[in-house]
Amino acid sequence: MKAKRSSKLFLIISLMFVMVITACSNNNGGNNAPAAPATNAPSNNTPANNNGTNAAAPEELTLPITEETTQLDMWLLGDPMFRGASYNEKPSFATMQERTNIEINWVMGSGANGPEAFNLLMASGQIPDMVLYTAMITEGPKYGQQGAFAPLTDYINQYAPNFKRILDENPDVRRLITSADGEIYHFPNLNLDEYLMVQMFPQIRQDWLEKLSLEEPKTTEDWYNVLKAFKEQDPNGNGQSDEIPFVSVNLQTMFKIFGPAFGTDWEFYLDNGQVKFGPIEPEYKEAIGYLNKLYSEQLIDPNYLVDTEFKFLTEKVTNDRAGAWIGWAGSYMRSFTDLMADHPSFEIVGTEPPAGPNGDQRFAFHAWPVTNLGIAISAQSDNIVEAVKWLDFQYSEEGIMLNNFGVEGVSYEVVDGYPTFNDAVFNNPDGLSATESLLAYTIGGGQWATVQDPRYAEQYDIEAAIEAKNKVSPFVDYDVSLPPFTFSTEQNDIITPILADIRTYRDEFANAMVMGNRPVDDFDSFVEQIKGMGIDRVLEVYQEAYDNYMSVE
Incomplete structure (x- = not known):
């Protein structure tokens, strides 16, 4: 351990x-x-x-x-x-x-x-x-x-x-x-x-990096170069061009990692206490353009709009085709490492969030x-x-x-003052996985109205996940991320129908620009349409709700 x-x-x-x-x-x-x-x-x-x-x-x-x-x-x-x-x-x-x-x-x-x-x-x-x-x-x-x-x-x-x-x-x-x-x-x-604030982060095949004599990517330009090498240099060694350099289950997940490198976010964020909506800001166009470049060169999974379930990512990882992805510490990094135990060279590392062309670097996939x-x-x-x-x-x-x-004494023992899961959990006699066996004894700190104990997560996180969390933590900025505050009934009545339409339009148009079905230069008309749908009124309500949230003592 x-x-x-x-x-x-x-x-x-x-x-x-x-x-x-x-x-x-x-x-x-x-x-x-x-x-x-x-x-x-x-x-x-x-x-x-x-x-x-x-x-x-x-x-x-x-x-x-x-x-x-x-x-x-x-x-x-x-x-x-x-x-x-x-x-x-x-x-x-x-x-x-x-x-x-x-x-x-x-x-x-x-x-x-x-x-x-x-x-x-x-x-x-x-x-x-x-x-x-x-x-x-x-x-x-x-x-x-x-x-x-x-x-x-x-x-x-x-x-x-x-x-x-x-x-x-x-x-x-x-x-x-x-x-x-x-x-x-x-x-x-x-x-x-x-x-516990860092739960998902970028993960990449360390063994592929080493095979191609590449360093862990630090910037958006590094990521482009690494993914291009994954695509062209056969890191899985099967003589076929079947590698998928970057796998994601949706655009939002990708954007939450790469968008902040361009100074923006998928939806709402804060700029010196002012609530902003990423899709109408010019930095959003830069981020979309970057993702379009990756997609057009087949560096992003072309099936990301279809293969939206975890099982598809699992299949691509275990078939030795996926080069990088965004995932959880336990259900992704630990599970993939266990599943690839018979693949001796398989190794995953987590990376810090990429720095953008202007030096922006922030991790937006964090908990509260x-x-x-x-x-x-x-x-x-x-x-x-x-x-x-x-x-x-x-x-x-x-x-x-x-x-x-x-x-x-049933599911854990206290060893040197540290609650340590025993063989009932990590070596279950009925052959259950660690997650399945633990759920036979308790509900789990993250699935209940209680306080999560980090010593619980520590035992599920492999060493590489602990190192990854330490890499990512310094780049969490709560002054930029919008808190999950609540709205009054009247405020909800205003924003709910407007946002439903805007999100549907945003998803459709943003995916079209990334996939090349609409030119990225159509961004201005994209912004005008969102403004015409009432985003300014939504921003007013969000600002009111945020100010109200900040007034609570």
Whole structure:
């Protein structure tokens, strides 16, 4: 196993949770609970004052939450990699039930079409006590302002000491989950360690570079030269010109890597606090022109608009045809390395984002302290207080460990103070992959309303991925990247129909320019069309929402 890194999050957790959660009887749950705040009453507080930082600190969470076993319903999309019949089979959730006296009834939605399943649930009006969804950062405020999800700020102040402590110590987290109306509508999945901010990055065949005596590309010009060599010099050595120098599953992914090298982005970004829309800025034309050059010389996969699934990239990598791509540390770099174990020369390295002709260099494919995933509570639930307390447990020291690693002695051991996955996970006796086996024991820190522990990711990342993240991290610029803030219902009503049309047009025209079906010189008419569709009004709303986000303290 690789050397262990000093974990900043471990120190944060140790400082945050100086009072260890102890199991004892309480009178805060069940029928003896204090009166809950009204769930349908609008907040009279402004966003800057509705943050609870001056509110009296809630009492420490005591366990069990209720004297008698209480059942709460939880809707979520099923995970195809989980092999069991019920999530209650996972030792982590079984332990939670023992500790909290809360039993979860899992209501599984169809994972085949997540947005459709979620929309059907919300349209039905029959919302379970809790809803886990991958896009809750936007859908929570949207449906919360419509009255479907409970406003949680007052509940958090009164019943969620662990989560409130995190909000008080991390103002950016509070800003990111505070809706335009000043309320909080969901418990989020959190990244509180810089190691977790980089998850995808450019990856390239190191063995191909070495075979052709090439250096790792640093600039857009380097990338062009390397990809051209991959195309023309037969690095896989089969005597055929079958190499695909750069493979991508869509234009957006490519643009998020190469666009910042020209000082732009795929969509919205910040320029000294001003919100801009990349496709109408002149730098966008330069980036499109560069990608068109790569495509016209067959340096980009000609099937990128068709082969949009991970399986196609996997096939091209394992058939020794793909030279470079953009991917995750675990599911791409680790998986490809494992799959090519019988190919002794196969080696992947991650690269820093390319520098452009004017020296621009920025990594736009990064995470935020708050991910898109989270859990909301139904405004119709009869057990809002119990649900809040149970969710608060997920942010306790014990809850974080259960969600990231499972149960000590079952799926991990503590070795020199470091939670280390054992053979049940990394050498599963039933032949399951590391991901499949871990999901038999816990839900995983990145798929739940909890704090992700970097020690979880470290053990899944091979050494090359750790090195790649270290290369990329210095080029993350949060002053340029637009935060995933939320909009009011009125703002959404303005921008949603306009952006739907603009994005459809942008996708069609940008792909046409890259593929040579429209000349890049048509860019001016492309911009005029987007302006005629109302992008200036959208930018006004985005600026208002961003300024409102920045006002939250």
